[in-house]
Amino acid sequence: MTTYYDLTGFQRDLLEAIAAVDDEPYGLALKDYLDERYADPINHSRLYQNLTQLADQNLVNRKELDARTNVYTLTDAGRHLLQRHADTLASLCDQPRPVVGGGRQ
Numbered sequence: 001m002t003t004y005y006d007l008t009g010f011q012r013d014l015l016e017a018i019a020a021v022d023d024e025p026y027g028l029a030l031k032d033y034l035d036e037r038y039a040d041p042i043n044h045s046r047l048y049q050n051l052t053q054l055a056d057q058n059l060v061n062r063k064e065l066d067a068r069t070n071v072y073t074l075t076d077a078g079r080h081l082l083q084r085h086a087d088t089l090a091s092l093c094d095q096p097r098p099v100v101g102g103g104r105q
Contacts, residue, residue, distance in 0.1 A: 003081070014054060015054070
């Protein structure tokens with residue numbers, strides 16, 4: 001079973017992009033989403049190689065929209081992976097943190 005930390009940072013960002021894109025998340029829409037967040041443009045080869053790897057790991061479904069376009073959606077496993085990470089982050093934000101000198105925030 002793949003864990004969140006088994007993935008590269010780019011693959012994690014791709015899962016987030018697939019979840020975030022409102023319309024059917026096809027490759028160029030995902031690229032546009034990531035291009036807004038990355039300093040350098042995303043290379044098409046990098047994008048599609050990583051989408052294929054996520055599909056091979058059963059985290060993403062790839063469905064042909066037409067002869068040149070695939071739509072990518074999260075599988076239950078991919079959705080669960082993202083949700084579990086979101087829950088972990090949310091629980092960490094709720095925990096009080098010690099302040100230098102022994103006080104609390």
